[in-house]
Amino acid sequence: MGGMNFAFLCREKPKPTGKKVAIIGAGPAGLAAAGYLVCHGHEVHVYDKLPEPGGLMLFGIPEFRIPIYRVRDGCKNLENAFEVKFFPRTKVCFGNPNEDGDDFVEKRVEFEELVKNYDAVLIATGAWNAYLPNIPGSDLEGVFSALEYLFRIKSVKLGHMDWSEVPPIEGKKILVIGAGHTAVDAAIESVNLGAEKVYLSYRRTIREAPAGAYEIHLLQQRGVKWLERTMPVRIIGENGKVRAVELVKTKMSEPDETGRRRPIPIEGSNFQIDVDYVICAVGQMPTPPFAKETGIALDRKGRIVVDSRHMTSREGVFAAGDVVLGPSKVGKAVKDGLYTAESIHYWLMEVRE
Amino acid sequence: MRKVLHVDYSLCIGCETCEGVCEFLHHGKPNIRVYYTVTGIPIPINCRHCEKAPCMEVCPAGAISRDHDGAIIINPNKCIGCMMCLAVCPFGVPTFDVKLKAMTKCDMCADRRELGMPPACSEMCPAEAIFFGKPEEAEEEIRRRTAEKIARERISSIPLEGVGRQL
Numbered sequence: 228m229g230g231m232n233f234a235f236l237c238r239e240k241p242k243p244t245g246k247k248v249a250i251i252g253a254g255p256a257g258l259a260a261a262g263y264l265v266c267h268g269h270e271v272h273v274y275d276k277l278p279e280p281g282g283l284m285l286f287g288i289p290e291f292r293i294p295i296y297r298v299r300d301g302c303k304n305l306e307n308a309f310e311v312k313f314f315p316r317t318k319v320c321f322g323n324p325n326e327d328g329d330d331f332v333e334k335r336v337e338f339e340e341l342v343k344n345y346d347a348v349l350i351a352t353g354a355w356n357a358y359l360p361n362i363p364g365s366d367l368e369g370v371f372s373a374l375e376y377l378f379r380i381k382s383v384k385l386g387h388m389d390w391s392e393v394p395p396i397e398g399k400k401i402l403v404i405g406a407g408h409t410a411v412d413a414a415i416e417s418v419n420l421g422a423e424k425v426y427l428s429y430r431r432t433i434r435e436a437p438a439g440a441y442e443i444h445l446l447q448q449r450g451v452k453w454l455e456r457t458m459p460v461r462i463i464g465e466n467g468k469v470r471a472v473e474l475v476k477t478k479m480s481e482p483d484e485t486g487r488r489r490p491i492p493i494e495g496s497n498f499q500i501d502v503d504y505v506i507c508a509v510g511q512m513p514t515p516p517f518a519k520e521t522g523i524a525l526d527r528k529g530r531i532v533v534d535s536r537h538m539t540s541r542e543g544v545f546a547a548g549d550v551v552l553g554p555s556k557v558g559k560a561v562k563d564g565l566y567t568a569e570s571i572h573y574w575l576m577e578v579r580e
Numbered sequence: 581m582r583k584v585l586h587v588d589y590s591l592c593i594g595c596e597t598c599e600g601v602c603e604f605l606h607h608g609k610p611n612i613r614v615y616y617t618v619t620g621i622p623i624p625i626n627c628r629h630c631e632k633a634p635c636m637e638v639c640p641a642g643a644i645s646r647d648h649d650g651a652i653i654i655n656p657n658k659c660i661g662c663m664m665c666l667a668v669c670p671f672g673v674p675t676f677d678v679k680l681k682a683m684t685k686c687d688m689c690a691d692r693r694e695l696g697m698p699p700a701c702s703e704m705c706p707a708e709a710i711f712f713g714k715p716e717e718a719e720e721e722i723r724r725r726t727a728e729k730i731a732r733e734r735i736s737s738i739p740l741e742g743v744g745r746q747l
C-alpha cells in the first residue's frame with residue numbers, strides 16, 4: 228500500500244481558484260487541511276520548523292505504531308500530485324522563545340508576513356510545550372520530557388540526527404513518570420534501546436492509567452517495573468547529574484467538594500531508587516506560533532480560541548488540531564483539520580451556509 | 581469484482597482517524613467507530629460485508645443487497661426500519677437513522693468507489709490497519725505489514741538508515 232492519502236477527497240487537482248492559503252505546522256491537522264484545500268482548487272504552502280512534514284506522527288510516535296513510509300509517501304503525494312509547497316526547517320514566529328523541536332530551524336518567517344501575503348492562514352502548530360514536575364532537582368542533567376526524548380530517538384531513525392545527540396540508553400536505569408501513551412512509548416523505546424532497568428511511576432492505580440491496563444501489562448511482561456500509587460518528590464544529583472530519585476507512596480484523599488478523590492502522599496513512606504535518567508510524561512501544552520500580542524485570543528490553558536467557523540479572534544486566521552484542542556489524538560487532529568479546511572473554503576469562496 | 585474492507589485489530593493504534601474521516605464524509609455520523617474495552621484496547625467496529633451476510637438473509641423487505649464489489653448495501657427506500665438486521669448482525673453494525681427513517685451502515689464508500697477511489701478510512705489510517713482490495717491482495721498486504729511490524733519491534737534499536745530499503 229502507499230502512503231496516507233491526505234488528498235483523499237479528489238482524484239486529481241481541480242481548476243485553480245487563485246486563492247492562496249498558508250498552513251503553519253505539518254502535523255495530521257495541517258496535512259489533512261492541506262489535502263482538503265488542494266482538492267478544492269486552492270494553492271497551499273505549508274511551513275514547518277522540522278526537516279520534513281509529518282508532525283508528531285513522524286517525530287513523536289514510535290515507528291512500530293505508525294510506519295514511517297506511510298507518512299512520508301503521503302506527504303510526497305501531496306507535493307508531487309497536488310503541488311503543495313512545503314517549507315521545512317522554517318519557523319514561523321512572533322516573539323516566541325526557543326521551544327522543543329527547534330533543533331532544525333534554519334529560517335524564520337514573521338507571522339504577520341504570512342497574514343499579509345496569503346488569503347487565509349491556518350495555525351496547526353500542535354502542543355509541544357512539555358510540563359516538567361515542579362520538584363527539587365528537575366533542572367539536573369538527565370531529566371527529560373518524554374516528548375524531547377522520543378523526538379531525539381525518532382530524529383535519528385529518520386536520518387536527521389546522529390545517535391551522539393541522543394542520551395546513551397544502553398545499560399542505563401530509567402524512571403518514566405506518567406501512565407499515558409507518551410509514558411508508555413518512552414518506556415518501550417528505553418527497553419528496546421537496551422536500558423538495564425525501566426521503572427514507570429504513576430500516582431494512581433493501573434485501572435486509572437490513561438494508556439489502559441493492557442498496555443501497562445505488556446510493559447510489565449517486557450520487564451518494566453510498574454510503581455503504581457507513587458509520586459516523585461525530589462530528584463537527587465551528583466556533579467550536576469541525576470543519581471537517584473525519591474518517591475513517596477500515595478493514597479486517595481477524602482472526596483473534595485466536587486466529590487473527586489485525589490492522590491495525596493502518605494507521610495513517611497518515602498523511598499529512593501537509583502536511576503540515571505528521569506523522563507517526564509505528565510502532559511503538554513499548546514504551542515501557538517507567537518508569544519506577543521497578535522490579537523489572537525488564548526484560553527487559560529494556552530489553547531487558541533476559535534469560533535464555530537474555526538476562525539481565531541483575527542479575521543482570516545484559522546486554527547486546528549492540538550493547538551486548539553490541547554493534546555489529543557491523530558484522528559481528532561485530522562478531523563479538526565478537515566472541518567477547519569471546509570470552513571476556510573467557505574470563507575474564501577464567500578459561501579454562506 | 582469481490583473486494584474486502586478488512587480491519588486488522590493487532591495493527592490498530594486507536595488513533596480514531598478512520599472514525600474522524602468517516603464522520604466528516606457522512607455529515608457527523610461515522611460508520612466506523614472505535615470502542616475501548618475495559619482493559620483499554622481500541623477496537624474499531626464497522627461492517628464486515630459478510631460473505632453469507634445474516635442481515636441480508638433476514639431482511640423481510642428485501643432491502644439489503646450486494647453490489648458489484650461485494651459491498652452489502654441497505655436501500656433506505658425499501659427498508660421498513662424493523663431492525664432485524666441489527667438483531668442478527670454479529671457485530672451490531674446497522675444503526676437506525678432518525679432522519680432517513682431507515683437503517684444505515686457502511687457502504688464501503690459506494691459513491692467514492694463509483695469514481696474509482698477506495699474507502700476513505702483505508703486511505704487515511706496512519707497505522708495501515710485497514711485494507712481494501714481483492715481478498716488475495718488484501719491478505720498479501722496484511723501479511724507483509726505484519727512481517728514489517730514484527731521486524732520493527734524486534735530490531736527497533738538498530739538504525740535502519742542505509743540498511744536495505746528505508747522504511
Ligand SMILES: Cc1cc2nc3c(=O)[nH]c(=O)nc-3n(C[C@H](O)[C@H](O)[C@H](O)COP(=O)(O)OP(=O)(O)OC[C@H]3O[C@@H](n4cnc5c(N)ncnc54)[C@H](O)[C@@H]3O)c2cc1C
Pocket residue numbers: 251252253254255256257274275276277281282283284287288289292317318319320328351352353354355374377408409412514515516517547548549550554555556557558560593594595596
Ligand atoms: C509520544 C507521543 C505518542 C503519541 N501516540 C499517539 C497514538 O498512539 N495515537 C494517537 O492518536 N495520538 C498519539 N499522540 C498524539 C498525536 O501525536 C497528536 O495528538 C497529533 O499529532 C496532533 O496533531 P497536530 O497536527 O495538531 O500537531 P503536531 O502533530 O504536533 O504537529 C504540529 C507541527 O507544527 C510544527 N510547528 C510548531 N510550531 C511551529 C512554528 N512556530 N513554526 C513552524 N512550525 C511549527 C511542529 O514542528 C509540528 O510538525 C502521541 C503524542 C506523543 C507526543
Ligand code: SF4
Pocket residue numbers: 558587591592593594595596597598599614622624704705706707708709710
Ligand atoms: S485509523 Fe487505523 S489505527 Fe487509527 S483507529 Fe482506525 S483502524 Fe485504528
Ligand code: SF4
Pocket residue numbers: 626627628629630633634635636652668669670671672673674685
Ligand atoms: S451489517 Fe453485520 S451482518 Fe450485515 S454484512 Fe455487515 S457485518 Fe455482516
